[in-house]
Amino acid sequence: MKLVEEKNPDTQRVLEIINEGLSKRAVITIMASCRVYYDGRAVSRLELGDRIIMIKSDGSFIIHQDRNLEPVNWQPPKTKVAADIYQGMVKIKGVRRNPHEKLEVEILNTHLASYFIGEDSESLELAGYEADMGDLIFKDPEVIEKGFRPTSREYHTTQGFIDILGKDQNGNLTILELKSRKAGTNAVKQLRRYVDCFSDHKEEVRGVLVAPSVTDDARELLEEQKMEFKALEPPRELGKDKVVTLESFFGRSSS
Amino acid sequence: MKLVEEKNPDTQRVLEIINEGLSKRAVITIMASCRVYYDGRAVSRLELGDRIIMIKSDGSFIIHQDRNLEPVNWQPPKTKVAADIYQGMVKIKGVRRNPHEKLEVEILNTHLASYFIGEDSESLELAGYEADMGDLIFKDPEVIEKGFRPTSREYHTTQGFIDILGKDQNGNLTILELKSRKAGTNAVKQLRRYVDCFSDHKEEVRGVLVAPSVTDDARELLEEQKMEFKALEPPRELGKDKVVTLESFFGRSSS
DNA sequence: GCATGCATTTCGTAC
DNA sequence: GTACGAAGTGCATGC
Structure with a gap:
């Protein structure tokens, strides 16, 4: 870990710190009036x-005000x-192609300039989204x-991809539309379109919206259109690929 | 502007800086192993x-790795x-309700701890998005x-809101679907559904996708469905509410 | 407070 | 590289 920092550096020194940070592929952090x-x-x-300017080693270029979660301006990774x-000011320019974009910061007064090279080989383990629901099902x-027996995933139709296609215990084609969050009317309309893709089908085709919850409007629309809702929370187990549970070890063969 | 910062502070000092920063509603920035x-x-x-931790005065709580534009973890404004x-470590907890969420950082070693109170009364002026296209049209x-004569905006249908509804010079109903970025097949399908809402209409109903560009697939789909594409860039004038142009001053009355 | 739709969305993934 | 869709999306806006 290496850290360089200076309070109230002059223009020349700010430029030095930025250029050193850039050449060492450090994370540069500057608090400045700009x-x-x-x-x-x-x-x-x-x-x-007064803002906080951050330049990461991958070319991410981020400017934060003292409010809001989101940066006020930014450029994605790979920005040069x-x-x-x-004119007596430090100017930081970030440009990238595809799309061609330019971000420019004019610094009038620097309160703190720093760069640091840390160690971080870890990546985020995250659970609880739509793909996890599909895995679970x-x-x-x-x-x-x-x-219920699922037969295919991401089944292609003219209207898009059906999350999960399967058959119920009576052999009826059953279409699942998954949402990891509360589902709204859009999810119902999408499900409707998928069901309509099978309108020439002989047997009944069921449309089931699978989500932790639905809006009132969505529930109404489902009833109107004779479709169904199944409450299901996305699973939230971390490190499930590392842990051998009894169930995963024995599989479903014993049931 | 007030800035407090300390390199390699011990556990107690980190806690002090954080608590001072919180009570003064400053922006706290910490570089630490966590x-x-x-x-x-x-x-x-x-x-x-090693990561950069930022806590803003509005309760935004952001954790950055040395890569990626997006923070690895975060909490939105109003987080407590x-x-x-x-256990000898500084722990920062951010909780909020609705939804109930908790973010916790365990700091093992702090490289730099700081808070600063800046002045920033400015807000971002931004132009070039879909609403600007609608204004322009x-x-x-x-x-x-x-x-072409636009008649209504955000016109409600069972399939959603039509961006702009109007009539062409022949009096035919014309539906505009606006996209401020390159439009894909989804935009075409959406437009299709809007047009279908008027399938009982006597006269021709035109569907026009208005965007800076379209994907090849989208263009194909448009042709198949006898719909149209009109290339239009979203206007990108800043401070247009401040500048009185000849056009805006005289309006369209003279034409 | 909830629902809806845009965004300099970003980000991953399949093609 | 492009296209497509999910996201702990955030965020403004309308109700």
Whole structure:
């Protein structure tokens, strides 16, 4: 771990710290009074104020105000960042192609300039999203209902991909639309379109919206359209690939 | 502007800086080796590594790794953040309700701890998104085509809201679907559904996708479905409410 | 407070 | 590289 930092550095020193940080592929953090200009997919301007500027080793370029979760301006990874002095101010420019975009920061006064090279080989383990629900349903189809058998995933139709296609215990084609969050009317409409893809089918085709909950509107629409809702929480187990549970060890052969 | 910062502070001093920063509603920035746990809409865990932790005065709580534009973990504004010492480590907890979520950082070693109170009364001026396109089309309908007259915006149908509804120079109902970015097949399908809402209409109903560009698939689909594409860039003028142009001053009355 | 839809969405993934 | 869809999406807006 290496850290360089300086309080109230002058213009020259700020430039030095930035350039050292860039060449060492460090994470640069600057607290400064600045203006910001962006031109790319959209165009923006931010007048003078105190902000936190962060440049990461992968080319991410982020500017935070003292409020809001989201940065006020930014550039994604792979942005080419460079700094120089222009009219007595440090100017940091980030440019990238595809799309062609430019982010420029004019620094008038720097409160703190720093860069640091840390160690972080870990990546986030995260559970609880739609794909996990699909995994769960394939592993244990009865979470949907007794006798349900999933047959395919991401089944292609003209209207898009059906999350899970299967048959119920009576052999009826059953279409599952998964949502990891509360589902709204859009999810119901999408499910409707999938069901309609099988309108020439002889037997009944069931449409089932699978989500932790639905909005009132969505529930109404489901009833109107003779479709169903099945409450299911996305599983939230971390490190499930590392842990051997009895169930995963013995599989479903014993049931 | 006030800034407090300390390199390699001990556990007690880190806690002090955090608590001072919190009570003064400053922006706290810490570079530290830490673990992160999140439990809320999903659940996550991040093992030991060097990261940048930021706590803003509005309760935004952000943790960055040395890579990626997006923070690895976060909590939105209005999160209640508090710190204490537990088993010799500084622990920062952020909790919020609705949804109920918790973010916890265990700090093992702090490289730099700081808080700062800046001045920033400016807000971002931004132009170039879908709403701007709509404004432009209402202000100058001929950007679509000669004789086009928009009649309503956000027109409600069972399939959702039509961006702009109007009539062409022949009096045919014309539905505009706006996209501020390159439009894909989904935009075409959506437009199709809007057009179908008027399938009982006597006269021709036109569907026009308005966007800076379309994907090849989308263009194909448009042709198949006898719908149209009109290339239009979202306007990118900043501060248009401040600048009085000749056009806006004289309006369209003279034309 | 909840529901809806845009976003400089970002990010992963399949093609 | 492009296209497509999910996201702990965030966020404004309308109700």
